[in-house]
Amino acid sequence: MFMATRDRPIYRAIFVFVVAPIGAAVAVSALLLFGVTPRYVFFPGFLVKSWIKVPNAVGVLATLFVWWLVIVAIGLLWERRRHGHRSSLPADHQR
Numbered sequence: 001m002f003m004a005t006r007d008r009p010i011y012r013a014i015f016v017f018v019v020a021p022i023g024a025a026v027a028v029s030a031l032l033l034f035g036v037t038p039r040y041v042f043f044p045g046f047l048v049k050s051w052i053k054v055p056n057a058v059g060v061l062a063t064l065f066v067w068w069l070v071i072v073a074i075g076l077l078w079e080r081r082r083h084g085h086r087s088s089l090p091a092d093h094q095r
Helices: 009-033 043-051 056-087
Strands: none
Touching: 009 056, 043 056
């Protein structure tokens, strides 16, 4: 049985502004917990710090921002793929 779902921007906003930042912090923490060298985990932050003189906190935030971007991109691509798949169904199955 096919269930049509509506586009709900509030869920996308919750994903982008709540779930993805928490996921980024968890991903960085998990990588460090499992023994990945901090030089590799915080590579985006090291790049930012090599271009401009900033405190370490800015490097950490830059790293979290890059992870956030990756999570958001994957989530939005997943959503686009899911909606694209549904729109390719025959007309009698769409509502």
